Structure formats: C-alpha cells, structure tokens
Amino acid sequence: MTNRVDQLFAVFLIFFGCYVVWAGTDYGYMRGTTPGPGFFPAIVGGVIVVLSVVNLVRSLAGSERLADSMKLIDLAKIAGISLGLLGVVLLTPYLGLMVAVALLMLVVGFTINPTLDKKFLLRLLPTCALFPVFLKFGFGHLLGIPVPVNLFGF
Amino acid sequence: MEIFFLLFEGIAQAAQPATLSATLFGVVIGLFIGALPGLGPTAGVAIMLPVAIGFGGVPALACLAGVYYGAMFGGAVTSILLGIPGDAPSVMTVLDGHPMARNGEAGRALGMSVFASFFGGMIGLLGLVVLSIPIAKAALAFGPTEMTALMCLALSLASVLGGANPFKSFVALGIGFWLGMIGIDPIAGPIRFNFGFIELFEGLDFAIIAVGLFGLTAIYTSLGSDVKNEMVSFKFSNLFPRLKDALQSRWALLQGAVIGVFVGVLPGVGATTATMISYALAKRSSKTPERFGSGAIEGIAAPESANNSASYSSMIPLFTLGIPGSATTAVMMGGLLMLGLQPGPLLFTNNGDFIWTVFGSFWIGNLMLVFLTLLLTPLLASVLFISTALLYPAVLATVVFGVFAIEYSMSAVIITLLAGTFGLILLKLEYPPVPLILGLIIGPMLERNIRRTLIQSEGDLFVFLERPIALSLFVLTALVILSPLIGRFIRRPAAPA
Numbered sequence: 001m002t003n004r005v006d007q008l009f010a011v012f013l014i015f016f017g018c019y020v021v022w023a024g025t026d027y028g029y030m031r032g033t034t035p036g037p038g039f040f041p042a043i044v045g046g047v048i049v050v051l052s053v054v055n056l057v058r059s060l061a062g063s064e065r066l067a068d069s070m071k072l073i074d075l076a077k078i079a080g081i082s083l084g085l086l087g088v089v090l091l092t093p094y095l096g097l098m099v100a101v102a103l104l105m106l107v108v109g110f111t112i113n114p115t116l117d118k119k120f121l122l123r124l125l126p127t128c129a130l131f132p133v134f135l136k137f138g139f140g141h142l143l144g145i146p147v148p149v150n151l152f153g154f
Numbered sequence: 155m156e157i158f159f160l161l162f163e164g165i166a167q168a169a170q171p172a173t174l175s176a177t178l179f180g181v182v183i184g185l186f187i188g189a190l191p192g193l194g195p196t197a198g199v200a201i202m203l204p205v206a207i208g209f210g211g212v213p214a215l216a217c218l219a220g221v222y223y224g225a226m227f228g229g230a231v232t233s234i235l236l237g238i239p240g241d242a243p244s245v246m247t248v249l250d251g252h253p254m255a256r257n258g259e260a261g262r263a264l265g266m267s268v269f270a271s272f273f274g275g276m277i278g279l280l281g282l283v284v285l286s287i288p289i290a291k292a293a294l295a296f297g298p299t300e301m302t303a304l305m306c307l308a309l310s311l312a313s314v315l316g317g318a319n320p321f322k323s324f325v326a327l328g329i330g331f332w333l334g335m336i337g338i339d340p341i342a343g344p345i346r347f348n349f350g351f352i353e354l355f356e357g358l359d360f361a362i363i364a365v366g367l368f369g370l371t372a373i374y375t376s377l378g379s380d381v382k383n384e385m386v387s388f389k390f391s392n393l394f395p396r397l398k399d400a401l402q403s404r405w406a407l408l409q410g411a412v413i414g415v416f417v418g419v420l421p422g423v424g425a426t427t428a429t430m431i432s433y434a435l436a437k438r439s440s441k442t443p444e445r446f447g448s449g450a451i452e453g454i455a456a457p458e459s460a461n462n463s464a465s466y467s468s469m470i471p472l473f474t475l476g477i478p479g480s481a482t483t484a485v486m487m488g489g490l491l492m493l494g495l496q497p498g499p500l501l502f503t504n505n506g507d508f509i510w511t512v513f514g515s516f517w518i519g520n521l522m523l524v525f526l527t528l529l530l531t532p533l534l535a536s537v538l539f540i541s542t543a544l545l546y547p548a549v550l551a552t553v554v555f556g557v558f559a560i561e562y563s564m565s566a567v568i569i570t571l572l573a574g575t576f577g578l579i580l581l582k583l584e585y586p587p588v589p590l591i592l593g594l595i596i597g598p599m600l601e602r603n604i605r606r607t608l609i610q611s612e613g614d615l616f617v618f619l620e621r622p623i624a625l626s627l628f629v630l631t632a633l634v635i636l637s638p639l640i641g642r643f644i645r646r647p648a649a650p651a
Contacts, residue, residue, distance in 0.1 A: 006583045013325060020332055027344055033613035037339040037346060040601045041332070048328040051321045064319060066584055077377045078578065081550065085571045088554055089564045101554050105547035112377065113543030123544055131548050135555045143208035145559045 002066040003059060010056035013048055020045025080111030096150035102132045160506070161283055164514030168216065173511065176213030177220045177519045180206070181526060184224020188244075189232045189534040190545075195225035195465075196481040197372035200364040201549065203485060204556030207361065207492050212508060216515035218489050219469075222482055223275060223516075226425070226465050227523045230267040230458055231534045235260060243425040243461040246433045250446060250453030257449055262399065266454045268527045269395035270407055274459030275520040277411035278418065278466030283513055285419070285467075286502070289474040293499035299618055301498075302603040303627035305596050308477040310634040320635075322585045330593020331601075333358055340598070341605055353565045360488040360594060362557050362566045366573025367587050368485065369553055373546055374578045394528070403455035406436040410456040414463025419471065420479065425464035429457035466516065472497055473509065478595070481588045488595055 024041030058064050084107035091100040105128040113120060140147040187198035198221045206217040229244030234251035254263040336347045337357030348354035410432035417428035436456035437446040446453050471477040476498035478484035490497050501509055557566040577587050611617035619625050
C-alpha cells in the first residue's frame with residue numbers, strides 16, 4: 001500500500017515539477033544576458049522532475065521497499081487533530097483565540113483518548129480551562145501579542 | 155587570551171535578568187522535552203521558536219539554545235530510570251544506565267549522567283569559543299562567489315542529512331527551494347507562486363513551516379505510542395555525582411568530550427554518532443570491557459559527555475559560516491534570521507556583543523542544568539507517565555498561540571497544519587524533512603547570490619570557477635553529492651572472471 005502511495009506521490013511530483021518549470025518560463029527565464037525571475041524555478045522544477053522520475057523507476061523496479069502504512073486508528077486521530085486545528089481557525093473570529101483553543105484542547109484530548117472515564121475528565125477539563133488562560137496571559141500580557149478576543153473581550 | 159576576555163564579558167552580559175530568565179525558561183522546557191519520547195530537540199526548538207522570538211535579541215537565542223542542550227540533559231533521565239531514550243543521542247545511555255538503575259544504582263547513574271553532561275558541555279563550549287574566531291576570520295575573505303560556493307556545499311549536505319535514498323533527499327531539497335521562492339522576487343519584483351493569496355505576497359515564514367514540519371509531525375507520528383512503564387526508584391541524596399566515579403571515568407569523560415567536539419563540527423554527522431563512537435572507544439580502552447552493557451559507569455560517562463559536547467560544537471559551522479549542520483541548528487538558524495541577523499563570519503564583526511553574550515548564556519545555561527536536572531529528576535521521570543491525551547492538547551495549544559504570534563494571523567495556523575500534514579506524508583514515504591528546511595532557508599540566499607553574480611558578470615558562468623576558494627568548495631560539493639555513488643562503486647564486489 002505504502003509503495004503504491006510512494007509511486008503516486010512521485011507521479012504527483014513529476015507534474016508539480018513540470019508546473020514549476022512552466023511557471024518559471026512564464027516569469028521569464030532570462031532577461032537579455034542575465035537571469036530573470038524564472039531562472040531558478042525552471043532549474044529547480046527540472047531537477048524535481050528528473051529526480052522524481054528516478055524515484056518512480058526505483059519504486060516500480062522494487063529497489064525500494066517502504067515500511068507498512070499507518071494504522072487506521074492513528075490516521076483517525078490525526079484527522080481529528082487536524083479538524084480541531086481547522087476549527088480553531090474558523091471559530092477564533094467569533095469565540096476569540098482563548099476559547100477556541102480551549103475547545104481544540106478538548107477535541108484533541110478526546111480524539112487521543114475517546115473515553116468518558118471520570119478520572120480522565122477530572123484531569124482534562126481543568127487543563128482545558130486553565131491552560132488557555134495561562135497562554136493568553138503569557139502571549140497577550142507578557143509578550144504583548146494582540147490575541148484575538150470575542151464580543152465579551154476574552 | 156582576547157577570546158576569554160570577550161567570553162567573560164559575554165557571561166557578565168548574559169547574567170542580566172532578561173537573558174537569565176530566558177535561559178532558565180529554555181533549559182527547563184528543554185529538560186521536559188528531552189524526557190518525552192517522540193519530541194526531540196528539533197521538535198522542541200521548532201515548537202518554542204515562535205515563543206522565543208517574542209523575547210527578542212539575545213534572550214530569544216539563549217532560550218532556543220537552552221531548549222536544545224536542555225533536551226540533551228533531559229533525554230538521559232528517562233533512559234536511566236525507565237530504559238526509554240527521550241531522543242536519539244540518549245540511546246547509548248540506556249545500555250549501561252538502565253541496568254545500573256535496575257541494580258539499585260539509579261542515583262549513582264543519574265549523578266554521573268549529570269556530571270558527564272556538564273563536563274562534555276564545558277569542553278564543547280570551549281571548542282565553540284576557541285574555534286569560532288579563527289574560522290570566522292578565514293571566512294571573512296569570502297566574496298559573493300565564495301559565499302555562493304559555500305551555500306552549494308551546505309545544500310549538498312542534503313545527501314548526508316537525508317535518509318537512505320539521496321534522490322528523495324534532493325527532491326525534498328527542491329521542494330524547500332520552491333517554498334522559498336513563494337512571494338515577491340527580491341531582484342526583479344514579480345510575485346511568484348502565491349496562487350492569488352495576499353497572505354503569500356511576502357513569502358512563507360520559516361518558523362511556521364518548521365513548527366509544522368518538525369513539531370506537528372512529531373506529535374502525529376507519536377500518537378500511536380502511549381507509554382506505560384515502571385520506573386526504577388532512587389534516593390535524592392544519591393543523585394549527587396561521586397568523586398570516585400568521576401576519577402574512574404576520567405578518560406571516558408575526556409574521550410567523549412573531545413570526540414563530541416570534532417564529530418559535532420562535521421555537518422550532518424551529529425551527536426548520536428558522537429555517542430556511538432565514544433561508547434565504542436570507552437569499551438575498547440577499558441581493562442574490563444565485559445562490564446559494558448550490564449552497568450559500567452564509563453558506559454554512561456562517555457556517551458553523555460559526547461552528546462553534550464557535540465550539541466555545542468555543532469553550532470560552530472552555524473555561527474561562523476552560516477551552515478546549519480543538523481536539523482536543530484537549521485531551526486536555530488531560522489531563529490537568527492527572524493531576529494534580523496545573518497549567520498556567518500560578519501556576525502562576529504557586526505554583532506560581536508550579541509554573539510559573545512549568546513556564548514555567555516550558553517555557559518550559564520550549562521551550569522544551570524546541573525542544578526535543575528538534579529532538582530527536577532523526579533518530575534522529569536514522572537512526565538513520561540502523563541498521558542498524551544493530556545500532554546498533547548497543551549502542546550498544540552502552545553503551537554496555535556505561538557504561530558499566531560508570528561504573523562498575527564490565523565492563516566499561520568492553516569500553513570502549520572498543511573506543513574505538518576505534508577511532513578507526515580514525507581516521513582511515511584521516506585522523504586527526509588531536513589533537506590526541505592535547508593532548501594527553504596538557504597535557497598533564497600543562494601538564488602540572490604547566483605543571480606547577482608551573473609548580472610555582474612553579464613551571464614558568464616565561468617565567473618564561479620575563477621577564484622580558487624570557490625573552485626575548491628565546488629569540487630568539495632561535487633564530492634559530497636557523488637560520495638554515495640562512489641561508496642557504492644567501491645563496495646561493489648568484483649565480477650567473477
């Protein structure tokens with residue numbers, strides 16, 4: 001499975017390299033006798049294409065065997081954390097960064113350990129409530145960062 | 155003698171409250187990060203980068219360096235008490251440290267680890283101070299052509315710093331180059347690869363990518379392992395190093411420290427290799443090598459001395475030549491650039507006060523770590539028993555506040571998320587992330603130098619080969635790139651006649 005993904009990724013990089021070369025020539029490879037803004041992208045894109053072809057051939061020829069793919073449960077946890085981070089971006093304008101991060105912490109905590117065990121909740125909930133306050137104080141007051149706030153000012 | 159005078163002045167400056175508290179903050183965080191399996195010094199420095207930059211100037215760098223060498227100290231605690239190395243350079247410490255702990259000598263092993271780390275750190279710092287000035291002075295003779303050649307050499311390290319497949323390392327380097335091209339072209343003006351996003355006009359911030367690529371990826375990859383172990387007990391009074399042990403391990407300590415200095419300077423080799431070499435040498439030179447692996451005190455002294463010595467000497471190429479020789483120093487280089495400082499020989503001329511105060515803070519940090527490690531050992535060991543379901547929410551919350559603080563924009567969180575996801579894909583497909591970071595940092599500088607040189611020479615490429623230093627560096631670069639192929643050719647068995 002991982003080897004197939006590796007091959008697909010190499011193909012993606014070949015197309016990506018072609019795009020970088022194309023964009024490079026579009027920006028202008030040379031301006032008279034001197035290199036233009038597209039000079040470097042064209043070279044880098046070309047190198048990516050050539051090396052990705054080598055990687056694809058190596059993978060197809062079986063010269064490289066990758067380790068097994070990740071477990072489904074771990075992928076689900078990663079997806080949960082990523083969605084949590086995305087949620088912070090979407091909710092911060094309405095809830096403020098402190099509250100949005102507190103919710104993120106809850107999501108991450110339950111994603112990693114999906115249980116309603118009383119002992120776990122007694123540790124997680126206070127952490128989620130107090131840690132963002134500590135961060136808001138550190139970043140907002142000590143470092144002077146303008147931390148986004150909600151309508152109520154926190 | 156002058157360098158020692160400058161160093162003492164630097165130590166006095168570093169003793170100012172702002173730098174002192176930043177160093178303390180960095181080493182404490184580093185100690186805990188070092189103790190946690192999965193989050194090594196690179197992830198720690200990357201996660202702390204946005205926070206530390208907020209301190210500004212010397213305190214920022216003192217804090218980042220504190221995280222780096224603090225993690226080196228912290229890694230040994232869990233290696234000895236639990237048999238779990240917090241990071242790669244602590245692996246060798248497990249071999250003798252954990253058997254000693256199981257034999258009821260945990261305090262003695264920890265005491266030696268702290269003393270060896272301190273001793274190695276001091277020798278590494280001495281190497282950093284003594285070697286930096288001559289190297290920087292020699293590098294002052296470098297013009298733009300030589301600097302271009304030097305950057306090519308630095309980038310060729312992608313083949314050393316990368317994984318087993320050099321082709322993938324160079325693809326990762328190319329992706330890093332491309333990321334570095336996003337935004338306004340500094341010479342001709344057009345905006346490149348911004349896909350219509352205003353946020354990308356000024357390019358990608360290095361720290362945001364580093365936090366995603368190293369910090370977030372480290373969290374993602376360690377999600378599957380929630381450690382449940384039994385800790386070996388110890389007495390606080392036994393933690394203090396014994397004179398008898400120090401005398402018994404004197405050669406192992408010295409060997410480890412010296413190996414650490416020289417191996418640490420070599421780009422791409424790093425502290426882990428230094429620990430392996432010093433352990434092997436200590437075992438070979440011992441009259442009773444059979445004790446190694448079952449609880450020899452020298453088996454702790456040698457690798458701990460080497461890894462701390464190497465962590466300081468690995469900063470020599472960073473400060474003097476602007477070449478990051480490891481993933482952690484690459485992230486630290488990003489920190490220097492964010493502070494508006496260009497690492498390289500001119501740093502010593504233009505920002506002498508800064509650099510000596512930073513070196514001074516390293517001395518203070520090393521001394522601080524001795525007391526802090528002894529005091530915090532019980533706490534450090536217990537960190538491993540905190541569930542990731544409680545720890546990672548706090549780490550991610552810090553990441554969100556930290557990356558927001560860089561650009562005052564939530565788009566930084568999205569870029570971190572993308573970098574973390576991309577980092578995970580790269581890691582699973584065995585594309586090493588370090589060359590990508592090298593490309594992102596050095597790529598824009600290299601492009602500017604190449605284009606400026608070619609503009610001056612009106613497109614004549616031979617200008618790069620006219621100066622002997624540049625030519626030598628290009629030859630060295632070619633050798634580094636081709637070394638895996640040459641090695642493979644040499645190792646290939648002769649065909650039967």
